[in-house]
Amino acid sequence: MATVEQQLREALTVFITASASRDSAEIGAALNRVLELEHQVDSSAPPMLRHYLERRSYQKALDFLNTNRPETETPQCGH
Helix, strand or coil: CCCHHHHHHHHHHHHHHHHHHCCHHHHHHHHHHHHHHHCCCCCCCCHHHHHHHHCCCHHHHHHHHHHCCCCCCCCCCCC
């Protein structure tokens, strides 16, 4: 079974692809899936991932998941 982060990576990919195609029905379904998975991300998830999800920076969240950055990174934007 895929982890929440793997499922989130897939859902974010679908969402970003749907956004590029401007298919509103697909965007809505994909966004609902992302939000569902976002609620499953627990406090042990990397701080940067949680930060991107909280800020709805979905492209950055996907980039983070794809680069496998260290989990010790913390947001540097002053929030």
